[in-house]
Amino acid sequence: MTDTELEALGVVRDAELAPLTTFAVPARAAYLARVESVEALRRVLSSPLAQLPRLVLGGGSNLLLTCDFDGLVIRMEIKGIELAADDEQGRTLVIGAGCGWSETVDELLSRGWGGLENLALVxxxxxxxxxxxxxxxxxxxxxxxxxVDCINARTLEERTFDVSECDYGYRTSIFKNPEYADWIVTRVALRLPRAFEPRTGYKELAALFAGAAPESPLQVAEAVKALRRRKLPDPKVLPNAGSFFKNPVVSRVKQRHLLEDMPQLVSYPLAGGRAKLAAGWLIEAVGMKGARMGRAGVYERQALVLVNLGGATGAEIKALADEVARKVWLRFGVKLEPEPVIV
Ligand SMILES: Cc1cc2nc3c(=O)[nH]c(=O)nc-3n(C[C@H](O)[C@H](O)[C@H](O)COP(=O)(O)OP(=O)(O)OC[C@H]3O[C@@H](n4cnc5c(N)ncnc54)[C@H](O)[C@@H]3O)c2cc1C
Structure with missing residues (x-):
């Protein structure tokens, strides 16, 4: 395609992706399309660029790029918050997939609409x-x-997935299933309850409120933000992608064996004879909290978080992640799986 044709589509060639991801590792995209509307997205997907390998990028906060991307990166920038229903029970909002999550939570809270306060600052x-x-x-x-409204990158079909079709689970959805990789999310409909239903059962939140009921969603959001700021590094200061490993789920039998060995192990029973182990605890137990390999490190205040200490490559961070997982496997026989998408 000519430069003029690319420009008309809002596409740039040979674009640096580091500023578009929170790990800030160097990686270039052969083509980068920033799309602000479904129409603009359709135009890009109708062009010859659609034949290339494709990567959809949101805020780049759950992504580790380990090399250049020889294809088309689509940066989702569709914005807008629309009030679709407002009744006695609650409100339904249709929100552009490119809206910042944290900014959206704050915007809704500023309108006095709670329901997402526990997810503030994600x-x-x-x-x-x-x-x-x-x-x-x-x-x-x-x-x-x-x-969830989507467009199919291959057929250009537009489809709304009801939540019951999204196959939601712990940090996963149907959109992570390779068979559904062609579906690009363009808008998301959320339902917020009108009544304030504070959720402060989570251990650290409960301790903060110490039995006193919070007065407003805003108060819960402020408490969540304070806790998060204390625990997690700000990617602008110390680039990272939040928790790098999922908390592993094992059988109760395996949990029992581990507990016999290490009664201090942090774990939670789950339904169906399973149990969730605290990955951070396992990493700390193998002495990797605060560890460094080259310019990549395990955050010293939270072992679940890997950080770019300055100038790290994606490959260096991946090597550190592999080493952490290897140590945990050798010591406990537990497999750690990365939470971010590794490209
Ligand atoms: C400091 C920090 C704290 C964090 N805390 C939490 C936390 O408390 N809880 C939690 O669950 N997560 C947390 N995360 C992880 C991250 O914020 C979430 O996973 C977030 O939802 C990723 O969104 P994104 O837009 O940045 O996705 P990206 O990183 O851009 O993309 C992630 C994946 O989703 C795909 N994708 C993104 N947008 C679309 C779209 N519109 N259509 C189709 N596919 C798409 C991408 O292709 C990629 O495969 C944290 C991250 C950081 C850096």
Missing amino acids: PGTVGGAAVQNIGAYGLEAAERIVS
């Missing part, structure tokens, strides 16, 4: 949150999602 976009089913402090995005 980075990334609304689209990314619907793909990943973000969760924090006792709430998952799937509990508020009503439906």
Whole structure:
């Protein structure tokens, strides 16, 4: 395609992606399209660029790029918050997939609309949150999602997935299934309850409120933000992608064996004879908290977070992640899986 044709589509050639991801590792895209509307997205997907390998980018906060991307990167920038229904029980909002999640939570709170306060300050976009089913402090995005609007990158079909079709689970959805990789999220409908239903059962939140009921969603959001700021490094200061590993789920039998060995192990029973182990605890137990390999490190205040100490490549961060997982496997026989998408 000629430069003029690319310009008309809002596409740039040979674009640096580091500023578009929170790990800030160097990586270039052969083509970068920033799309602000479904129409603009359709135009890009109808062009010859659609034949190339494709990567959709939201806020780049759950992504580790380990090399250049020889294809088309689509940066989702569709914005807008629309009030679709307002009744006695609650409000339904249809939000552009390119809206910042944290900014959206703040905007809704400033209108006095609660329901997402436990997910305050989670980075990334609304689209990314619907793909990943973000969760924090006792709430998952799937509990508020009503439906997800998508466009199929190959056929250009537009489809609304009802929440029941999204196959939501712990940090996962149907959109992470390779068979659904062609579906790009363009808008997400969320339902917020009108009544304030504070959720402060999560251990650290409960301790903060110490039995006193919070007065407003804003108060819960402020508490969540304070806790997050204390625990997690700000990617602008110390680039990272939040928790790098999922908390592993094992059988109760395996949990029992581990507990016999190490009664201090942090774990939670789950339904169906399973149990969740605290990945951070396992990493700390193998002595990797604060460890460094080259310019990549395990955050010294939270072992679940890997950080770019300055100038790290994606490959260096991946090598450190592999080493952490190897040590945990050798010591406990537990497999750690990365939470971010590794490209
Ligand atoms: C400091 C920090 C703290 C964090 N805390 C939490 C937390 O508490 N809880 C939690 O769950 N997560 C947390 N995360 C992870 C991250 O914020 C979420 O996973 C977020 O939802 C990712 O959204 P994104 O827009 O940045 O996605 P990206 O990183 O851009 O993309 C992630 C994946 O989703 C796909 N994708 C993104 N947008 C679309 C779209 N519109 N259509 C189709 N596919 C798409 C991408 O192709 C990629 O595969 C944290 C991250 C950081 C840096």
